[in-house]
Amino acid sequence: MQWRWCIFIACSLLVSPLYAQWLEKPLSPCGCRYALSSATSPLRPADILHYRLSLSLSMRDNFLQGSNQIRFRSMVPALRRLSLSAAQMTIDSITLQPNHERVRFSHQGDSLHIDLPSPLALNDSATLTIYYHATPNRRGYYFYTAAESGAEPIAYTLSQPYDARYWMPCYDEPYDKATADISITVPSGFIAASIGRLVHVEHIGNFTRYYWSTHFPVATYLMCVTVSRYSILRDFLPPTSERDTLPIEHYVWRQDSLQAISYFRDVKRMIAVCESVYGIAYPFEKYGQAAVRPFSVGGMEHQTLTTLNQALLFNENLIMHELAHQWWGDMVTCETWRDLWLNEGFATYSEALWQEALGGATALRRYMRTRIRPRNWTTPIYNASPLFGDVVYGKAAWVLHMLRKQMGDTLFRELLKRYGMRYQFANVRTADFQRVAEEVYGSSLEWFFQQWIFRTGIPKLEYGWSKSQRSSSWELRIAIRQTQPEPPFILPMDIQVYSASKKEVFSRTIQSRDSTFVFLLSEEPTSVFLDEDEWILKESLNLTDIAERSKLGLSFRLEQNYPNPFNPTTTIRYELPASAFTTLQIFDVLGREVQTLVRARQEAGRYTINFDARHLPSGIYFYRLQSGKFSETKKMTLLK
Ligand SMILES: [Zn+2]
Missing domain, CATH: 1.10.390.10 (Neutral Protease Domain 2)
Incomplete structure (x- = not known):
C-alpha cells in the first residue's frame, strides 16, 4: 500500500521547530519575501506584503472570530488611507503596529477604509491588525452540521472570485499576492487544513490550534481553510534535481479513506507528468486535496490544497485539472x-x-x-x-x-x-x-x-473534392467553404489524401470564405480528409444541410456514361453530397449483376470511374449507384 497512515499529532511534533519561523519570518529588505512583478499590475495605492490571519471557528454554527495582521507597502508618495474589502462582518477594532495604537476606520457595505495616523511615504511599509467577527451565511465561508453533510461537521472556505472578503478583511484582487501565515483554532478532535506547510499544533484546553505558513505569495482567492474530523492520507514524492521531497497530504472522512486511497493513486504520477510536460518542478511546499460536502463545484485549486467535491473523488480529470492549476492559476495567476x-x-x-x-x-x-x-x-x-x-x-x-x-x-x-x-x-x-x-x-x-x-465563433467547414486523370497522373481538386456567420478564420491545416498504396499529407492554409486547392498525384486518390488528426477546432465537416450542400455544388447525381454507345470502355461520373457506403454495379437486361465497380465508404465529392466491358457481349446494360439512402440507375449500350 503506497499510502502511509500516521497519527496526526505525532507528525506535527516533527515540524514544530518551524513554529519559530512562523512567529518571526525573515523578510527581505523590501519586507516581501518574493519580488513580485508589480510592474504590470493595475495601479493601486498599496501593495499587501503579508497576511497573518488567526481564526477561531466554533464548529457548532457559522460563527467565526478572527484577526488579520496585514503588512503593506505604500505605492504612492503619501498613503493616508488603506482601503480593503470586508463583507458581512463586524470590525471590532483596528490597531497599528508596533504600539497597538487604535486607528480610525469606516466600514460600509464591502468597503473598509482605514485612516493612517500619519501618511506613509512611497515604498514604506506598515502593519495593521484588524479584529473582527462574523457569521457568514454560506458565502465565502461554509459551515454544515453532521446532519447536513451526512458525515461530520464541516467548515470550509470557497472564495473565487471575490468571496475571501466574507471570512477575512483583505485586498481582494487576484493581482495582489502576499505571503501568509494562517492559524486556526478549533474544538479538539477537528483537524484544520490550510495552505502551505503545517508548522505547529498547539493544544489549549478543549481546543487545538493549527499554524500553517506559506513561503510563497498567494492570491486571496487561493487561500483556504478546511476543517472537519478528517483522516489524513500521507505520501511523498522523492526529491529531484529541481526540488526537494514533496509531501502529499489528503484530507478525507474516515468512511471515504479506503476508496480515496484508490482514487488518488495516480496523483504522484500526475505530478510527474506535469513536471515533465511543463518543464517546471512542482512549485510549492506540499500538495494535497481536502474532500468536502456539500460543495457547489467540482473542485477548487487552493494553493497547495485543492478542495474537492466528496462526490467526485473518483474523477481523474478533475484531480488532474486542479493539480495543473498549481502551476497555471496558482504559481502563474491571471492578473484580472x-x-x-x-x-x-x-x-x-x-x-x-x-x-x-x-x-x-x-x-x-x-x-x-x-x-x-x-x-x-x-x-x-x-x-x-x-x-x-x-x-x-x-x-x-x-x-x-x-x-x-x-x-x-x-x-x-x-x-x-x-x-x-x-x-x-x-x-x-x-x-x-x-x-x-x-x-x-x-x-x-x-x-x-x-x-x-478576442473573437467569437468557430469555423464551420464544408468541402468537396473531385479527381480527373491526366496522361500519367491524377489531378485532385478540393473545394472548401467556411460557412460560419463570423468572418473567415485563418486555418493552417493538414489535408490527408489516400490512394490504393499510400497516404500523403499536404499542409495548406485556408484564409478566405472559399478556398480551392489542386494537387497533382501519381496515384488515383480514393479518399480525402481535412485535418484527420483533429488539431483544428471546427464544426462537423459532413455535408448534411441541403442548402449548404448546393452552395458547394454537391448533390447526389449520376451522370450519363460517356461515350455511349461504347466499345469497349466508357466513363461513369457521379457526385456524392456526404460520406456514405457506396456501390456502383452493372446489370444485364435480365437483372443479373455482371460487375461491381465500387463497393466502399466514400467521402463527399465527385468521382470518375472507368468501365472496361471487353469481357461482355454486345447489348443493353444498366448501371446503378447506391449511396446511403440515395439510389439511381441509368442505361448504356455496348456495341462491339
Ligand atoms: Zn479550473
Missing part, C-alpha cells in the same frame, strides 16, 4: 478575471495531456473531441461572460491545442517552460502569454490570438 482563460484553459488542456500520457494520440483526440461545445461559447474567451462559462475551459483548451500544432511539440513545451518561469509567483495578462509565444515561435501570432481569444 478578464484573463481567466490563462488559468482554466491551461488546467483543462492538462486533462487532455494526462489522457495523452495514458493513451497516446488517440486518447488525446478523444478527449479534445469531448470539449467541442460551441453552443456554450457565445462570447470571446477574453473577458468571458458568464465568467466561468465553458468558453474559458473547453474553447481555451482548444486554443492551446491549436497553438501546440502551430508551434510544434518542441516549441510548445519551450513556451510552457519559459512562460511559467518568467511569471513564476506573479500575475499575467493575455498579452504576456502572447509575447512569450511569439518570442519562442519567432514570428507574430497576432492573427492567432485575435481570432481565437
